[in-house]
Amino acid sequence: MAPANRYDDLYGSNTGHQESLSLSGSSDQARYRLSFGLSESEGALKVAYDGIKQYSVRLNTDFDISEKLTLGANVSLQKNIVSSPSSSFGQALVSQDPPVFPVKNPDGQWYANFGNAGGTNSIAGISDGGRDNTEETLAKIALNLKYDIGYGFSANASATYNQVNSRQDITILNVLLYNWNGEVANNSINQNPSIESIGITKSYQTYGGFLNYEKSLSDHNFKAMVGITAEKNDFQSLSGKRFGIVDEGVYDLNVATGIQENEGGQTQEGLYSYLSRINYDYQEKYLVEFVGRRDGSSRFADGFKFNNYGSASVGWNVHKESFMENLDVLSNLKVRASIGSSGNQVGIGPYDYVSTIGTGTALFGEGGTLSATSYIDGLTTTTRSWEDVEMKNIGIDFALFNNKLSGSFDTYERKNNGMLVGETFPTVLGVPEVPETNIGNLVTKGWEAMLNWKDTKGDFSYNIGVNMSDSNNILVNLEGGSAIQSGLRTTVEGYPLNSYFVWETDGLFQTQAEVDAYNALYNKSGSEVPTGASALRIGDTRKVDLDGNGLINDQNAADPNGKGQGDVKFAGDAQAHYIFGINLGAKYKGFDFTAFFQGALEQKVSRAGVNNFPFNNPWPNQTIAYNGLTWTEQNTGATYPRLTAQRNLARWNWTDTDVFLQNNRYIRLKTLVIGYSLPSSILDKLKMDKIRFYFSGNDLFEFSSLVDGFDPESGTASVTDDRSIYPFQRTIAFGVNLAF
Amino acid sequence: MKKIIISLSAVLFLLVGCEDTFLDLQDLDSVTEQVYFDEPQNFEDASNYFYRGLHSPKATKGDGFAEITDYGTELNGYVQDYGQGINTATDEDIYWNNAYDYLREVNLxxxxxxxYTANGGNAADISKYVATAYFFRAYHHFRLLKRFGGVPIVIEVTNVDSPILFAPRNSRYEVVAQILADLDLAIAGLPATANGADLGKISSIAATAYKARVLLFEGTWEKYVGTATDGDGTNSGAGSTKPSGYPAVDAMFNSVVQAAKAVMDSGQFEIWNKNADPNMENNSYKWLFSIEGADSNPGGYTKASNKEFIIQTIFDYESTNRIGSQFTQINFGRNAPTQVALDMYSTLDGLPINKSTQFQGYAKQSDQFINRDRRMWGNFGELILANGSRQISAIGSVGLSNLSNWKWTTWNNYRSVREEGYNYPHLRYAEVLLTYAEALYERDGSISDADLNLSINLIRARAGIAPLTNTLVTTNNLNMLDEIRRERTVELYMEDNNHWNDIHRWDTAKTLLNDDLIGYVIEGSEYETNTALFNPAIAIYGYKNDYPSGKGPVKALIIDPVSTRIYSQKNYLWPLPINETVINTNLKQNPGW
Structure with missing residues (x-):
């Protein structure tokens, strides 16, 4: 054993580059722009390539076929080449690579953790465990035809077609590990090596046909539109897999000799909508708009496919009124209001209204032969339909001092009626995943404000903008309801979505007498107070019997708080609140500068995942964020409880307590760009239109109130199962723009 | 110009006409429920799917090692909170969830x-598969019964509006009656044998053997535990309501005897005893559990030689349907024997060690293995030194004992961990013989030498120990029932939770598990004198001074003290998952939880 920083061994910094070139031009009847792009970016892995290369060509054209008929045609082709390690990426590093085992033994061979038994070594697996390569071609065509019929009528039709073809090759190779003496260890990485090729074809097509009418009669302006839109998604895949690949430097299905597997698959889904819109204004002072639409989705059963939606909005341009004419300082003032409804089908699969038959194999017989198996896949409901979203909005826009100061304020209320929510049924139902049904009613209220200032003084111009928004929701009604328990609860009637319910605590035990007294009161049947080897000790968390039933638990059928929530209390939701952004920009002669900050003033985070607090699980690497902050005999006034490797006790001490809940208030510099353009005196000599050098940086720094030091924008996870996990990354770039 | 107008209108018109192109889309890559189950093959395939629900080393739906390690009994050096009686109720319980998932498939x-039959299909064409479904309906209700006691019986296809979702619990007696009814339907409809290509499937005789297991479990539970764990059904538990016609305990034992005898008389099964082959060195028991190809045991026997497994999961190395989990490794690392486990094994004269002159005592750890039942070596012999004692390591590590359980390990590392392809027994012929003897004794209060020879003496012969006879019992002042139970404990060690179930139905768990867990005899052994082998500082929980060893009361090392154990009859049943009792308030929690 020796100190070994497995994180530093694996991660470092990497570089990328990006080039683009575009040509544009026009004639009387046609305009075009042709652009080429090339970029490569690489993940911050030290030991293997993990990157993406992109090549793209795009041609945008516009033709005036006649005075009344125009055609827009855009085509593009893009190729993405992604190459990553195929194995050992992710959680293994955190949980299975102790920082006391070096990556290699003295002979330079991959070292097996724990000498012999450990079958993991992330760096070995990432380096030699095979590759996951994807080559993807994206082709897009968009056509748009406009025709001016006359008498105020016009029509347009559009069609787009996108196709993606990709091929992915995943090679999983066996990597031998060695003990310290250079002998092959018992376990190796990827004991069942394989190679798999997956071909996928996806297409997405949309069509639209619209008839427009526009008419102005002195002070009255009319606009009307009727139309139809339709879209369709198709997906097809074909894959083959063979086991038993030996690394001979050739990676194709043909070279593997073991068991063969193959798989097909195709899905399709579509949307179809009828639309109509009418606008009217009087002298551009009073504006009204009505929209009606009828949406159909293939994801619902017959009879439930369609739903009707509509909206109405009104506006008043106050500054256009005659009584405002003398108010020079005011350049814009507009009051708006709207009410409307729309549909949502997120969370519904393509054929969720029909049960399918799943198939597989099982082994029987003296010789061991595979027999077919089949099963009805899940429970379905045919009766659900669109979720209705009702939106009300009131807003104001204003500008002062010749548009130097401008801003807006909006407030809204959104009601999701028949929200698709997963209801919790008794598991006697026997279906692990019950489909979501239209059983919830959610009300969201929010506001958005924006204020911008811009000014120019000689060669110097600058702008400052701030915006902030917030919204709060409450699940007014949920059929079937759901019980409150400790932790993050997605849907609880009467509370916001994703509400936290935490244990109220009353400090830490400071004396054995306090522990004994607590045990005497609460250590009994039905209570969650840990016992035996995990029994409470000095320095552990004291949870409060909030409902006074003599038990410490998070349920109590007779609870006066209602919902049987026992000793947990509501502590806010997981959504970020008071989200703000700050834009800064300035120009001086050839120099330009922009910066964008982003942040939030309030967000509750109860860290999840194996690295959330010390010794949630004793075996993985541990977070060091709480070092020095926990109770010890020398630090009895600590906020956080005593460290213990008894995981039941560690979980009692930390999980979902009010003390462990953090408020995430942060500000981060998201982007910073500083550029310099050469003056025209030099450009003229070089016969160039523009030469600009720039520096840009993303996520350069932040201030955060999080105690545990995780990325404030990464949500609640401490570790993800995602194969491509990276620690938080900062990016800087240098570039040059050229124009001829 | 007009052409253009026409074409534009045509586009609009075309779109109007083709709503169905975008909305009426069929599933392209799966067969849907509407068109399935119209031919017998569909029923066969669907019944094949049930077999993954058998609790095998290949973990399915998270169902895995907790059960395999027996939750920590007095035989097991791996201390677990269940065995200590200190576990608390949890929000969810996969053994609850999974059972109901499986039951829904069966009921479907x-x-x-x-x-199918209502639409004119021939019932005889699908009767095998229907009977298989009945077997699995019984199997999953029985697993629920063992863990929770009475539970809601589900014999219909549930849906979100089924009243059964919010039903109260059925009593354990109602559940047992349902299990027996389903097993009788299974026995009637299943084929008599399942050999050749059907090996691994349930036959009629296998269902009969399973019925014997259920009846013995419940008969002894009722006899020894009675209604102590039932609760009143209104405030706690599932109550003690018995359905009409429910069998009396003696009638149950009688049915066990009949069922077991039917299996014995079928002639389909035999104890895999290859001890006549000198290459096997009397270790047939040891190599029974890892039979694969001819290289998998010293006698060169293949799977075809095994007529002992009655219900089994088929694994196969070649088809990559291997065990795939760390079953062997976990068993090896965790199920280290306590001193109680080691002392269970008889000497070759068939006597318990405290009655036998063959027992060599504790001076060296290896002495304990001399003249003993071959199963002792088979289960724990891997690490034993040729002549000496292994060092005692610190208490608190995962394996509290310095020996390991190698019951499932392959011969000469024939397979590495996760690669094993031996068949796994859920119920084997030895258990039927043990069940026969126990039920006979429970029914009659005695058992004849003839019946002993028909049953457990076949197993003892394989273990290399003298037969159990009434003379041996009376001459040596033994208790016949204790010896039958000892035989069962030793033979079925770490198989399908056998011992955990046994000590509950015998009502001995409340005593056995509420006691110091004993690691090693210290007094009179090398450990007492050689601090290199045993550093007394390790003894953080002290010693039991009167441990009843094979050489009388001696000082023995405690590896988990009684002070941390609170095992009582409450722990005989698991707590219902809290979430279920919250959602369905008609479900009353088991007494004491």
């Missing part, structure tokens, strides 16, 4: 079978 098949 039975439902579709009704539709």
């Amino acid at each position: 098949l039975l439902d579709k079978a009704d539709a």
Whole structure:
């Protein structure tokens, strides 16, 4: 054993580059722009390539076929080449690579953790465990035809077609590990090596046909539109897999000799909508708009496919009124209001209204032969339909001092009626995943404000903008309801979505007498107070019997708080609140500068995942964020409880307590760009239109109130199962723009 | 110009006409429920799917090692909170969830079978598969019964509006009656044998053997535990309501005897005893559990030689249907024997060690293995030194004992961990013989030498120990029932939770598990004198001074003290998952939880 920083061994910094070139031009009847792009970016892995290369060509054209008929045609082709390690990426590093085992033994061979038994070594697996390569071609065509019929009528039709073809090759190779003496260890990485090729074809097509009418009669302006839109998604895949690949430097299905597997698959889904819109204004002072639409989705059963939606909005341009004419300082003032409804089908699969038959194999017989198996896949409901979203909005826009100061304020209320929510049924139902049904009613209220200032003084111009928004929701009604328990609860009637319910605590035990007294009161049947080897000790968390039933638990059928929530209390939701952004920009002669900050003033985070607090699980690497902050005999006034490797006790001490809940208030510099353009005196000599050098940086720094030091924008996870996990990354770039 | 107008209108018109192109889309890559279950093959495939629900080393739906390690009994050096009695109720319980998931699949098949015959299908064409469904309906209700006691019986296809979702619990007696009824239907409809290509499937005789297991479990539970764990059904538990016609305990034992005898008389099964082959060195028991190809045991026997497994999961190395989990490794690392486990094994004269002159005592750890039942070596012999004692390591590590359980390990590392392809027994012939003897004794209060020779003496012969006879019992002042139970404990060690179930139905768990857990005899051994082998500082929980060893009361090392154990009859049943009792308030928690 020796100190070994497995994180530093694996991660470092990497570089990328990006080039683009575009040509544009026009004639009387046609305009075009042709652009080429090339970029490569690489993940911050030290030991293997993990990157993406992109090549793209795009041609945008516009033709005036006649005075009344125009055609827009855009085509593009893009190729993405992604190459990553195929194995050992992710959680293994955190949980299975102790920082006391070096990556290699003295002979330079991959070292097996724990000498012999450990079958993991992330760096070995990432380096030699095979590759996951994807080559993807994206082709897009968009056509748009406009025709001016006359008498105020016009029509347009559009069609787009996108196709993606990709091929992915995943090679999983066996990597031998060695003990310290250079002998092959018992376990190796990827004991069942394989190679798999997956071909996928996806297409997405949309069509639209619209008839427009526009008419102005002195002070009255009319606009009307009727139309139809339709879209369709198709997906097809074909894959083959063979086991038993030996690394001979050739990676194709043909070279593997073991068991063969193959798989097909195709899905399709579509949307179809009828639309109509009418606008009217009087002298551009009073504006009204009505929209009606009828949406159909293939994801619902017959009879439930369609739903009707509509909206109405009104506006008043106050500054256009005659009584405002003398108010020079005011350049814009507009009051708006709207009410409307729309549909949502997120969370519904393509054929969720029909049960399918799943198939597989099982082994029987003296010789061991595979027999077919089949099963009805899940429970379905045919009766659900669109979720209705009702939106009300009131807003104001204003500008002062010749548009130097401008801003807006909006407030809204959104009601999701028949929200698709997963209801919790008794598991006697026997279906692990019950489909979501239209059983919830959610009300969201929010506001958005924006204020911008811009000014120019000689060669110097600058702008400052701030915006902030917030919204709060409450699940007014949920059929079937759901019980409150400790932790993050997605849907609880009467509370916001994703509400936290935490244990109220009353400090830490400071004396054995306090522990004994607590045990005497609460250590009994039905209570969650840990016992035996995990029994409470000095320095552990004291949870409060909030409902006074003599038990410490998070349920109590007779609870006066209602919902049987026992000793947990509501502590806010997981959504970020008071989200703000700050834009800064300035120009001086050839120099330009922009910066964008982003942040939030309030967000509750109860860290999840194996690295959330010390010794949630004793075996993985541990977070060091709480070092020095926990109770010890020398630090009895600590906020956080005593460290213990008894995981039941560690979980009692930390999980979902009010003390462990953090408020995430942060500000981060998201982007910073500083550029310099050469003056025209030099450009003229070089016969160039523009030469600009720039520096840009993303996520350069932040201030955060999080105690545990995780990325404030990464949500609640401490570790993800995602194969491509990276620690938080900062990016800087240098570039040059050229124009001829 | 007009052409253009026409074409534009045509586009609009075309779109109007083709709503169905975008909305009426069929599933392209799966067969849907509407068109399935219209031929017998569909029923066969669907019944094949049930077999993954058998609790095998290949973990399915998270169902895995907790059960395999027996939750920590007095035989097991791996201390677990269940065995200590300190576990608390949890929000969810996969053994609850999974059982009901499986039951829904089974009920679906039975439902579709009704539709099949109603539509003119020939019932005889699908009767095998229907009977298989009945077997699995019994199997999953029995697993629920063992863990929770009475539970809601589900014999219909549930849906979100089924009243059964919010039903109260059925009593354990109602559940047992349902299990027996389903098993009788299974026995009637299943084929008599399942050999050749059907090996691994349930036959009629296998269902009969399973019925014997259920009846013995419940008969002894009722006899020894009685209604102590039932609760009143209104405030706690599932109550003690018995359905009409429910069998009396003696009638249950009688049925066990009949069922076991039917299996014995079928002639389909035999104890895999290859001890006549000198290459086997009397270790047939040891190599029974890892039979694969001819290289998998010293006698060169293949799977075809095994007529002992009655219900089994088939694994196969070649088809990559291997065990795939760390079953062997976990068993090896965790199920280290306590001193109690080591002292269970008889000497070759067939006597318990405290009655036998063959027992060599504790001076060296290896002495304990001399003249003992071959199963002792088979289960724990891997690490034993040729002549000496292994060092005692610190208490608190995962394996509290310095020996390991190598019951499932392959011969000469024939397979590495996760690669094993031996068949796994859920119920084997030895258990039927043990069940026969126990039920006979429970029914009659005695058992004849003839019946002993028909049953457990076949197993003892394989273990290399003298037969159990009434003379041996009376001459040596033994208790026949204790010896039958000892035989069962030793033979079925770490198989399908056998010992955990036994000590509950015998009502001995409340005593055995509420006691110091004993690691090693210290007094009179090398450990007492050689601090290199045993550093007394390790003894953080002290010693039991009167441990009843094979050489009388001696000082023995405690590896988990009684002070941390609170095992009582409450722990005989698991707590219902809290979430379920919250959602369905008609479900009353088991007494004491």
